[in-house]
Amino acid sequence: MKQAFILRGLPGSGKTHYAQTLADELVAGDDSQFTICSTDDYFTDEDGCYEFNKSKLSQYHNLNLARFINALAQGIPLVIADNTNIKKWEFIAYTSAAQAMGYQVKEVIVGEVKDKSMQHLYAKRNVHGVALKTISKMAHIFEW
Template sequence: MKQVFILRGLPGSGKTNYAHNLADDLVAGDSSQYVICSTDDYFVGAEGYQFDKHKLPEYHNLNLARFIKALSEGIPLVIADNTNIKKWEFIAYIEAAHALGYQVKEVIVGEIKDKAMQHLYAQRNTHNVALRTIAKMAYQFEW
């Protein structure tokens, strides 16, 4: 069975760890059997992670293209690892997956509304997303 998982959650909630653990559980970490598509990957260069908000639309489009390519190649497990706060942000992923015969599961990682967890996420996220931004994202989260 071909599967897609759409991960959703605040920065620092553990989406990337969840994605890798899921791949380990479902395909024993066999890298030929899965692809994790994260827009964050495009911000990593020789100097490490360098976020540039002006590049975000371009990188989201590149990530969607990588996702669709993995689907078209028939990769058994494809995971979209982005915050996906608003539903419009991941609807194209769902539509592409359904069009190519994949079963889709949406997974919310972490606690969205819990203020204590938001503080934890602000401390542990690797992209220096401030608590104020995380709280705003939690407020805007669409269920």
């Protein structure tokens, strides 16, 4: 069975960790059997340094969607979209593409979106330096 997971959650909530754990559990971490598609990858250089550039966000989201669709087209058994996906429009193209290609699609909300104490934790532990104010704003506009 081919599966696509659409991860949703605030920065620092553990989406990337969840994605890797999911791959390890479902396909025993066999790199040929899964693809994790994260827009964050496009902001990371060869040395592993992350540098966010807002002007590139739309372009990188499009590249990430193309990577996701390419993985589906290759028939990779497990394809994971690892983005915040705060608004439904942000991931509908992922869901539609996966369904059109015969994948079982599961949307997973990682972490606690509305819990203020968790938002503080996420602000401290997210690796991209997203401030608490931004995380709280994202939580406020999160679409269920």
